[in-house]
Amino acid sequence: xxxxxxxxxxxxxxxxxxxxxxxxxxxxxxxxxxxxxxxxxxxxxxxxxxxxxxxxxxxxxxxxxxxxxxxxxxxxxxxxxxxxxxxxxxxxxxxxx
Numbered sequence: 807x808x809x810x811x812x813x814x815x816x817x818x819x820x821x822x823x824x825x826x827x828x829x830x831x832x833x834x835x836x837x838x839x840x841x842x843x844x845x846x847x848x849x850x851x852x853x854x855x856x857x858x859x860x861x862x863x864x865x866x867x868x869x870x871x872x873x874x875x876x877x878x879x880x881x882x883x884x885x886x887x888x889x890x891x892x893x894x895x896x897x898x899x900x901x902x903x
Contacts, residue, residue: 835883837865838901847893851880858893872897 837845844860852875861867866886872879879897884890 833869834886834903835867835869835881835900836903837861837863837867837895837899839863839899845895845899847883847891847895848880849893851875851882851894852878855894859891861895866903867895867900869900 840861840863844862845865846857847859847861848855848857851873867883868886868889870882870884870892872881874880880894881897881900882892882894883900884892
């Protein structure tokens, strides 16, 4: 039993440490405010990272965690329809569904 308890506790502590004031891990979000421009899904949290894909308004996402880089809040997200497609987006363009 002890062999199963320790990994479970470590996982719980890890997940608790990932939660931020910007939202809990795994919360749903929708792209909003990008307008005719697409919201850029980036490889990392900042403008210097390569663009993976453009996301139109209304795209359903799962928000995992957020970090602040150079005064801008960036959230790691995955697409609801393609959960293995992950990256970072500017939090200013996310809203609750």
